Amino acid sequence: MATFSRVKVIGAGLIGTSIALGLKRAGYELSIEDEDPQSEAIAQSLLGQGDEGLIPELIVIATPISAIPKLIREYGTLYPQATLMDIGGLKSEVLEEIKDFPSISTRFCATHPMAGREISGALAARGDLFEGRIWIWTPAQNSSPLAIERALEVISALGGTKVELTAHEHDHTIAGISHLPQIVSSLLSATLIDVSDRDIGLAGQGLKDVSRLAASNSSLWANLLHANRKAVGEFLEIFSHNIDDLSTSLQNDDLRKTQEILELGRENHARIPGKHGGKKRDYWYLPIIIEDKPGQLAKIFDACALVDANVEDLSIEHTPGQESGLVTLALSKVDSEKVFKQLASDGWKVHQPRESIG
Amino acid sequence: MATFSRVKVIGAGLIGTSIALGLKRAGYELSIEDEDPQSEAIAQSLLGQGDEGLIPELIVIATPISAIPKLIREYGTLYPQATLMDIGGLKSEVLEEIKDFPSISTRFCATHPMAGREISGALAARGDLFEGRIWIWTPAQNSSPLAIERALEVISALGGTKVELTAHEHDHTIAGISHLPQIVSSLLSATLIDVSDRDIGLAGQGLKDVSRLAASNSSLWANLLHANRKAVGEFLEIFSHNIDDLSTSLQNDDLRKTQEILELGRENHARIPGKHGGKKRDYWYLPIIIEDKPGQLAKIFDACALVDANVEDLSIEHTPGQESGLVTLALSKVDSEKVFKQLASDGWKVHQPRESIG
Numbered sequence: 090m091a092t093f094s095r096v097k098v099i100g101a102g103l104i105g106t107s108i109a110l111g112l113k114r115a116g117y118e119l120s121i122e123d124e125d126p127q128s129e130a131i132a133q134s135l136l137g138q139g140d141e142g143l144i145p146e147l148i149v150i151a152t153p154i155s156a157i158p159k160l161i162r163e164y165g166t167l168y169p170q171a172t173l174m175d176i177g178g179l180k181s182e183v184l185e186e187i188k189d190f191p192s193i194s195t196r197f198c199a200t201h202p203m204a205g206r207e208i209s210g211a212l213a214a215r216g217d218l219f220e221g222r223i224w225i226w227t228p229a230q231n232s233s234p235l236a237i238e239r240a241l242e243v244i245s246a247l248g249g250t251k252v253e254l255t256a257h258e259h260d261h262t263i264a265g266i267s268h269l270p271q272i273v274s275s276l277l278s279a280t281l282i283d284v285s286d287r288d289i290g291l292a293g294q295g296l297k298d299v300s301r302l303a304a305s306n307s308s309l310w311a312n313l314l315h316a317n318r319k320a321v322g323e324f325l326e327i328f329s330h331n332i333d334d335l336s337t338s339l340q341n342d343d344l345r346k347t348q349e350i351l352e353l354g355r356e357n358h359a360r361i362p363g364k365h366g367g368k369k370r371d372y373w374y375l376p377i378i379i380e381d382k383p384g385q386l387a388k389i390f391d392a393c394a395l396v397d398a399n400v401e402d403l404s405i406e407h408t409p410g411q412e413s414g415l416v417t418l419a420l421s422k423v424d425s426e427k428v429f430k431q432l433a434s435d436g437w438k439v440h441q442p443r444e445s446i447g
Numbered sequence: 448m449a450t451f452s453r454v455k456v457i458g459a460g461l462i463g464t465s466i467a468l469g470l471k472r473a474g475y476e477l478s479i480e481d482e483d484p485q486s487e488a489i490a491q492s493l494l495g496q497g498d499e500g501l502i503p504e505l506i507v508i509a510t511p512i513s514a515i516p517k518l519i520r521e522y523g524t525l526y527p528q529a530t531l532m533d534i535g536g537l538k539s540e541v542l543e544e545i546k547d548f549p550s551i552s553t554r555f556c557a558t559h560p561m562a563g564r565e566i567s568g569a570l571a572a573r574g575d576l577f578e579g580r581i582w583i584w585t586p587a588q589n590s591s592p593l594a595i596e597r598a599l600e601v602i603s604a605l606g607g608t609k610v611e612l613t614a615h616e617h618d619h620t621i622a623g624i625s626h627l628p629q630i631v632s633s634l635l636s637a638t639l640i641d642v643s644d645r646d647i648g649l650a651g652q653g654l655k656d657v658s659r660l661a662a663s664n665s666s667l668w669a670n671l672l673h674a675n676r677k678a679v680g681e682f683l684e685i686f687s688h689n690i691d692d693l694s695t696s697l698q699n700d701d702l703r704k705t706q707e708i709l710e711l712g713r714e715n716h717a718r719i720p721g722k723h724g725g726k727k728r729d730y731w732y733l734p735i736i737i738e739d740k741p742g743q744l745a746k747i748f749d750a751c752a753l754v755d756a757n758v759e760d761l762s763i764e765h766t767p768g769q770e771s772g773l774v775t776l777a778l779s780k781v782d783s784e785k786v787f788k789q790l791a792s793d794g795w796k797v798h799q800p801r802e803s804i805g
Contacts, residue, residue, distance in 0.1 A: 131798070134736075134796070135736065135773075203649055203650075203651045204651065212734050212773065212775075212798070213773075215773070222651070223648075223649050223651075225649070252649065258646075262642065262646040262649060265638070265639060265641060265642040265646070266639070266642060266646065266647065266649060266650045266651075266654050267650075267651065267653060267654065269635065269638065270635060270653050270654045270657040270658070271653065272693060273631055273635045273657055274653075274657050274712070275708070275709045275712030275713070275716075276686060276689040276690060276693065276708070276712060277627065277628060277631045277686065277712075278711075278712040278713070278715045278716040278719075279689050279708060279711040279712040279715055280623070280627065280682060280685045280686045280689060280715075281623060281624070281715045281716075281718070281719070282685075282711070282715055283623060283681075283682065283685055284620060284623040284624060286718060288616070288620040288623070288624065289624065289718050289719055289720070290581075290720055291561060291581050291583070291610065291620060291624060292624040292625075292719050292720065293561045293562070293580075293581075293624075293625065295625060295628050295629065295632075295659075295660050296624050296625065296628045296719060297719060298656045298657070298659050298660070299628040299631060299632050299656070299657050299659070299660060300628070300712075300716050300719060301653075301656050301657075301716075302653050302656070302657060303709075303712040303713055303715070303716035304713060304716050304717070305709075305713070307706050307709035307710040307712075307713050308706055310709055311702055311705040311706035311709055312702070314697060314705060315697065315700060315702050315705060318697040318698075318700065321697060322694065322697055322698065323641075324638060324641065325690065325693070325694050325697070326694075327638045327640075327641055328634060328635065328638045328690070329687070329690050329691075329694065331634040331637050331638060332634060332683065332686070332687055332690065333687075335630060335634065335683070336680065336683050336684075336687065339672060339673065339676040339679060339680055339683070340676075340680065342673060342676065344669055344670070344673050347669040347672060347673060348665050348666055348669035350633070350634070350637060351633045351661075351663075351665035351668055351669055352665040353636075353637040353640070354632070354633030354634060354635075354636040354637040354661040354665075355633070355636070355661055355662060355663070355665050357636045357637055357638075357639045357640055357661070358633075358636040358639075358658050358659075358661035358662050359662070360639070360644060360647050361636075361639070361647055361650050361654060361655060361658060362647075362648055362650065376575065376578075378578065378606075382757065383751070383752055383755055383756060383757045383758075384752040386748050386751075386758055386761075387745065387748030387749050387751060387752040389748075390744045390745035390747075390748045391745045391748075391749070393741065393744070393745065394741055394742040394744075394745040397741050398741060399740065399741045400744055400763070401763070402762075402763050403761055403762075403763060405758075405759070405760050405761065415578060415579045440575060
């Protein structure tokens with residue numbers, strides 16, 4: 090199926106390394122480089138042996154956005170036969186910056202995979218990061234059919250769902266569904282400066298979810314927000330207006346108005362697609378109360394291995410000042426039942442498998 | 448261990464039914480009632496046969512907060528020998544409203560379990576909902592030792608972690624760590640009214656997490672926010688101020704200031720406990736590339752046990768259908784070095800321990 094085979098990825102962060110891992114698995118020849126030798130080394134050890142001397146047919150620029158236009162021109166010049174794509178979080182600026190270099194821009198197709206996490210770096214990379222995820226593509230005005238075809242082939246090979254948007258559509262939408270949530274999460278966390286360390290320890294899952302994005306790289310995000318500041322400013326204005334309305338209804342003890350505002354949030358939340366952007370994995374969850382001491386997890390995993398069950402994921406909740414913790418294993422339904430039986434018969438405090446982590 | 452045995456729960460929602468299920472499992476005699484016959488029927492079917500004529504020693508008021516003071520007085524009068532506790536999300540108002548009824552308030556201890564989900568109702572109830580969760584308790588000025596003892600016995604029986612706060616401490620803290628996140632999530636979602644259905648479909652996990660709480664019951668939350676509107680107003684003011692600062696720095700293209708604000712969010716986010724209920728601990732992270740097959744984790748944990756290392760947390764990133772996965776262990780610095788040496792000498796593809804998971 091592949092119409093080309095040699096790919097060079099520039100940038101060994103989460104996205105670049107995940108693309109490299111996924112394409113390697115799909116049978117492409119890969120090389121990856123990064124200006125940071127340590128990141129490059131990690132990515133290469135994940136990839137196995139790469140081909141240093143590879144002449145790429147496709148170059149994937151997977152760096153922070155500020156570096157992208159320059160790298161497109163550099164690598165486009167270095168490999169005049171190759172086509173290029175990027176994975177940057179904004180599209181107007183990069184297309185604007187290369188439009189005066191037609192011999193380059195004709196070989197380029199802009200793209201943006203809607204995947205990635207608040208953590209970053211090659212170590213977090215996964216070849217299946219893009220499976221079932223939206224992957225936006227935005228051709229340049231003069232993108233050649235070959236440049237577009239190769240970019241779309243990459244998206245398909247990695248299991249992404251292709252959506253074509255103009256640069257303006259992309260950047261406006263991203264301001265609402267990605268940049269605004271980042272801002273809100275960061276500013277909520279910043280507001281917690283007024284809560285003591287002891288009291289912040291009482292936080293439940295709600296705060297953890299809403300504030301999760303605040304862990305993001307602040308330099309990378311400051312650059313993204315500024316590159317898209319016009320569209321971001323528009324959403325911030327609406328959001329600010331909503332905050333003012335709620336402050337007023339609280340001050341006036343106008344319960345009905347407060348409920349109306351919350352209800353507007355509920356209705357619009359219902360328009361967001363479900364938890365699993367892509368393929369849903371049907372994990373079952375098995376909660377086990379353990380003593381918080383060395384060797385407990387080893388014994389649990391021995392039991393899993395004994396019944397040939399593959400643990401898909403795991404979380405550990407410790408109870409401060411107490412000797413017990415809660416371990417939740419994520420398994421296939423069949424495996425969760427096997428492990429449940431095994432652990433129960435071994436005398437563990439294990440609960441019935443359940444479909445939701447609760 | 449139990450110093451009493453007969454419990455009546457008023458309110459068959461998520462919390463009330465979960466308490467009833469958990470206490471029944473722990474050996475108490477239970478009855479449950481709800482003004483809504485359907486909710487009561489569901490809770491009773493989950494509980495099995497309840498004792499309608501039971502004379503309770505403890506009454507748990509598990510209704511929305513607006514009904515709590517009245518129900519405390521009613522049931523306190525109806526069962527003059529019983530002690531009472533509530534599970535309401537605010538503490539100042541309820542204690543204020545019963546303080547003129549000393550024959551009731553002496554038998555009452557206010558509490559608030561920090562568990563519950565954006566979904567609600569008896570059907571979602573689980574007897575283990577509170578295991579390992581914080582459960583705040585706030586005695587009245589004249590709470591009797593017996594009223595306190597029984598409330599604490601319930602918390603212990605359900606596996607909760609007891610934290611004593613004054614009513615003011617509780618309500619201020621909750622405004623910051625629970626009410627503000629709810630507002631922010633709802634208002635973010637309300638702002639999405641400006642994004643089309645097609646474009647909202649492009650949303651990734653970030654928006655889903657930050658907006659998750661917006662699915663909450665708007666009537667219940669409007670009442671909570673209004674009952675705590677003074678403390679909530681204080682946090683909203685700080686949050687608003689942060690929004691204004693960021694809008695200004697974007698308008699002025701002041702990249703450094705934007706980054707400073709985001710960084711303040713990142714630093715405060717780091718103070719929120721992670722998977723662990725308690726204080727953030729200084730973990731070191733040990734990444735290991737494994738074959739994705741049963742038994743690998745057992746071998747890793749055997750190695751940890753061999754060097755007497757306690758695994759504090761663990762994440763698994765893997766690729767179904769691919770042969771490798773990435774396991775990251777969280778350990779103390781000392782343990783991370785011991786485990787690193789052990790795994791390296793056993794031939795595992797293990798990377799040097801590092802201070803951040805990224």
